[in-house]
Amino acid sequence: MRKVKKDLVVIGGGPAGLAAAKTAYDDGIKDVMILERDFELGGILPQCIHNGFGLHHFKEELTGPEYAQRFINDVEERDIEVKLDTMVLDVTKERKVYAMNKKEGFLEIEAKAVVLAMGCRERTSGAIGIPGTRPAGVLTAGTAQRYTNIEGFVPGKEVVILGSGDIGLIMARRMKLEGADVKAVCELLPYTGGLTRNVVQCLEDYDIPLMLNHTVTAIKGEGRLEAVEISEVDENLKPIPETAKTIKADTLLLSVGLIPENELSKKADVVLDERTGGPIVNEGRETNIEGIFACGNVLHVHDLVDWVTEESQIAGKHAAKYIKDNYEKTGSCAELKAGENVSYVIPQKIELEAGDRKRIPLYMRVSTPLTAVDINLYADGEKLYSFSEPFAKPGEMISVPLAQKTLDDLGNVDEIKVDIIEKEGN
C-alpha cells in the first residue's frame, strides 16, 4: 500500500471538484489531488452535449463539454495532480482517504482537508417499484444519455419517458434527434420537475406530448420491453384504473429524481440532512466533521451547473482557509430553517467569522409551485425582510443573498427561517 500526504484531497473530478480544487489552489494551497473514478474529468458534463450551460457564470451559452473543458484547462494550467480511473473506497473522519487504481494499486492519502464532490445518482425503476416484468430497455435517462453521447449507441426507437426531470426532458429531444419516436413524457405531478426552458425547448419545440398527472403502471415484455401501461393519477397520486392504456414501446427512460451519493460521507461519520440527502454544512460548506467539506450535487441536487461552480468556489475557499489555519468559528451558530413551502435551505447553519465577505447566498427550493411569490426571511421569529419573485417552482433553485451587514446588525441570532408563499394581495 502506497502512503502519501496531501494538503487537499478532492473526491470527484466533476464541475464541483474542479472548481473547488482551482479555488483552493488560487488561494495558496498548491498541494492538491483530485481523485476521479471515470476515465476523464468533467463528471456528467461530457455527456451533456446540449447547450444552456454557463449563462450565469460565464455570461455566455456553452455546451456541457465546453463548460467542463474551461475548468479542466484551469486545473491543467495549474498543474494540479489528477488521478483518473481511481476509485475512493473509504474516507475516515481523520481525513484518511483510501483509493485504488490500476496503475498504482492501493493508496492511502492523508489529507489536511477533504472536499467531497461525488455528485449524485439517478433513482431507478426498482426504487419506485413499478409493477411488471424486468425486460431490457428500461433504463435511467442518464444511462441512456451516456450510451448515446459517449458510447455511441441508441437504446431503442419507440420511447416513453417517465418523469420530467431535466435529464428526461433533454433525452426526449435527444432521442427524437436520433430518429426515435418519443411517444410521451409522463409526469406523476401536476407540474414538471425540470426547468421551464427545457419544457419549451425539448418538448414543445419537438411536439413531444407531455402528460401531467400520469404515471407508468406496468412494464410489459419478456426479453425486451414491448409496451408500457400508463394511467392518470388522482389528487392523492394514486392511479385511476379506468384510465389505463397501453403504449407500444421498446424503451422506457426514467427521470424520477436524483439522489446525492453519500455512501463515502457516511463512512467518515458525516451527518446527512434527510431533506437534501446531502451533508449538513455551514456557510463554508464544512460538514460536521472538521476539515471535510462538501459541494455540488453530493450536497444537494442543483438545477444549473453555474450554481455548482459558485458553491464549489465557496467550499474550495474555506478548505484553503482551514488548511492555512485561517478559519475561525464565531462560537455562536445561527440555524437556517426551511419554513412554509420551502423544502430545504443550504447552508443549514452560519457559524464562521465573516472576514471580508459581503453576503451569504442561501440556496433553496420550494415544495410546490406558485406564481407571484413573497420570499420572507425571519430572524428568531422577527421578519427580517422580504422580496417578490414572479414565480417559484420545485425544479428551479432559488438563490437568496443574505447580506453580511444584515447579519452584523442582528448580532447573535439562533434561527433564520425562510418562507416562500403566495404574494400578498394576489
Place this chain on the structure above:
Amino acid sequence: MNKKYDVIIIGAGISGCAVAWKLARYNLDILLLEKEADVATGTTKANTAIIHAGYNADPDKLKGHLNVKGNQGIREVAKKLNIPYEEIGSLVVGLEDDNLSVIDELYEKGLKNNVPNMEIVGKEWLREHEPNISPKAVKALWAPTAGVITPWEAALAMAQNAVANGAEVKLETAVEDVMTEDGKVVGVKTNQGDFEADYVVNAAGLYADEIAKMVGIEKINITPRKGEYYIYDHAKDFAVNHVVFPVPTPISKGIVVTPTVENNLLIGPTSHNVKSKTDLATTREGLKEVYEGAKKLYPSLDLRDTIRVFAGLRAADDSEDFVIEAAENVKGFVNVAGIQSPGLASSTAIADYTAEILADEGLKLSEKKDYIETREEPVRFYEMTNKERAKMVDQNKDYGQIICRCETVSYKEIVDAINSPVGARTVNAVKRRTRAGAGRCQGGFCGPRVVDIIAQELGIDPTEVKQEEGNSQILEYKIKELLGSKVMDNA
C-alpha cells in the same frame, strides 16, 4: 455424430446442477442441458434464498424426508464449493391475535423430521434478539439450523464443480424431444442437434411436465405459482437478524422478512397460481400484500432504500410434493419435478436420492480416483477489507479498476466471471457472479462498462450483448443508424 453420454440432465436450475454435481464424482459422461443463456435463470434466481430447517415439511411427504438431510448437506457443500452461506436461524413469530398453537404443532412436526436444536422462545427473547420486531410478538419457534444462501451461486458452484470433474454444460440448448427405443431412453433432440444417452434426468423446473409428456408421462402437472418480492439496499439501516416467518396458514408460509447472505433485506413472497410459465410480472396488489405482510412483523419497516422488485415462479406439482422417481413406462428416464420450497434447502438430498434411483435403474456408480471435491473461492472484492484488497491489487493490477461502484466489483472479477467454466454470457449472468449492477444504482453507472467488457471478451458487438434471455439486447442501434437515409441525404 455426437458422443454418447451416460446421463443427460435437462435443466440447469438448482436441482439439475445438484444432480450433475453429485454424478460427476463417478466414472460417468454427463451432459447438463439448459435452454437459457445461463444456469439458474428460472425458479433458482428468484426465490427467498432460504435453507429451511425442516419443521414445516410434512413428515409423510418426500419433502419431509429430504429437507433436513438437505439442510445438513448444504452446509458441507457450501464449505467445499465456497458458496456464500450463513446459518442465521429462523423464527416463526406469533403475534397476540395469532393461533399460537400452530407454533407448538410446527415444533412437534420438526421433532418428527429430526430438526435439531429447536426452541420455543418468548417475548423477552424476541425483544433481545429481534429489536425491531412487532411489540405484539409473544412467542416464536426458533430453529437455529435454518440459513440463507445465494441460490444462483449454489447452482453455479455445483455446475462448475461438475465441469471440473469432466461434465459438460451446454447453454441455449432447448430439448425438443426425448428419444426412446424399445421402451428405453436413447437420447434427446434439441435445437442444437441430437445427443445420445442411456439415462435422462428431467429437472426442467416449470417445464418438467412438458418434458415428461415427451415420454408419455401424464401424471406430472406443473402449475406456476408466483411469489413477489422487494429487495433493499444493504445500506438500509434496519436490523433483522433471522429468517422471520409469520405463523403459517394452511395455504402459505406467509410473507417472510429476512436478510440475504449479502446483507440486503428481502421481503416476500406472495403465493398465487398464475396461468403462464413466463408471467414474471410483479403486480400492484402483490407488492402491496408483501409490504403489508412484512409490516405485521416489523411495523416500523418502510419502503425507503428498496432497490428492486421481482417475481419468481414456483414449479408446483398437483401432488404438492417433490416428484422424484423413475418412469414406469420408459427405462432410463427419471423425473426430478415439482421442486418447490423447500427445494433449495433439499437440493443436495435431492441429488443423493436421484443418484440412488439411477443406481436402482442400473446406472453404475463407481467413484473417480481423481475426483475434485472443492471449488476455489472466487475473489469477492465487496466482502474484503481494504487490507485484503490492497494485497489483491499488488498481485494483479486489474483488481485496481473498480467497475461497479455500489458493490465494489473490479474489472478482473468481471473478466474472470466471463472466462471461467460455465462463464457469463449476459449482463445478468455477470451480475449473478460478481454483484456488478446488483446495488443501489442497479447498473446505471456500471451497465455501459459491463456491456463493453462482455463485448470485448466474447468478441461480439455491444448491440449483441443481452441482459438475460431471448431478445433482451440492451442496445438496439448505433447512433445515426435510425437516421440512415436522412444522414445520407444531407451528406
